[in-house]
Amino acid sequence: MFGKIAKALGFGQQGASDKDQNVTSASTDAVQPSAYEERQIIELVNSSPYIRPDARAQVIDHLMRRIRLFDEDAFLTLEQKREMGLNTRQKIHSALPKLLSEEGMKCGRPSGVIGYIALAARMNASKHDSIIKISQPGLVAGVKIVACDCTGETPCAWAQRNAGKVLPATEETEAQRLRECDCSPYCMGYYEPVFPED
Numbered sequence: 001m002f003g004k005i006a007k008a009l010g011f012g013q014q015g016a017s018d019k020d021q022n023v024t025s026a027s028t029d030a031v032q033p034s035a036y037e038e039r040q041i042i043e044l045v046n047s048s049p050y051i052r053p054d055a056r057a058q059v060i061d062h063l064m065r066r067i068r069l070f071d072e073d074a075f076l077t078l079e080q081k082r083e084m085g086l087n088t089r090q091k092i093h094s095a096l097p098k099l100l101s102e103e104g105m106k107c108g109r110p111s112g113v114i115g116y117i118a119l120a121a122r123m124n125a126s127k128h129d130s131i132i133k134i135s136q137p138g139l140v141a142g143v144k145i146v147a148c149d150c151t152g153e154t155p156c157a158w159a160q161r162n163a164g165k166v167l168p169a170t171e172e173t174e175a176q177r178l179r180e181c182d183c184s185p186y187c188m189g190y191y192e193p194v195f196p197e198d
């Protein structure tokens with residue numbers, strides 16, 4: 001999934017602005033992640049090439065609201081950014097070099113990396129929860145897959161292959177999507193309930 005997360009973040013492009021800093025702090029809102037979302041966080045952090053292996057546990061703790069990594073208002077100076085070969089126009093929190101790999105620091109928007117992992121985990125949890133809620137026997141005949149191109153990105157192979165099809169409203173349908181989806185920052189395939197009389 002991270003190839004496309006990188007793309008959506010604008011990695012490779014230069015010149016992202018200070019507003020990206022908001023993405024870093026997106027994970028500090030008050031909502032505690034569900035157990036499923038926590039598993040998603042662990043999986044996404046552990047598979048991300050942008051997080052330093054020795055910082056994974058800390059990033060996971062931050063995203064699970066056990067610790068706060070960006071409380072201090074401390075940012076890299078112009079000189080530090082120059083020394084590290086980073087984009088000097090970006091505001092970069094001074095905690096990030098200890099958390100992100102070189103690849104993460106050199107991507108287009110290092111400040112967005114951790115927030116986008118939180119967003120992807122939240123969206124996966126939301127899709128999982130919705131399919132579980134409607135999976136009670138007799139409630140729906142299945143879920144129709146809608147592939148959205150609203151972000152201008154090409155939907156994943158799963159969404160393209162299944163667009164318009166009605167799949168069973170089961171956890172396995174969602175597990176299959178997770179295995180195949182490489183959309184970013186979240187899947188552009190959606191579930192639409194299909195009722196028995198439709």
Ligand SMILES: [Zn+2]
Nearest residue numbers: 156181183187
């Ligand atoms: Zn997808």
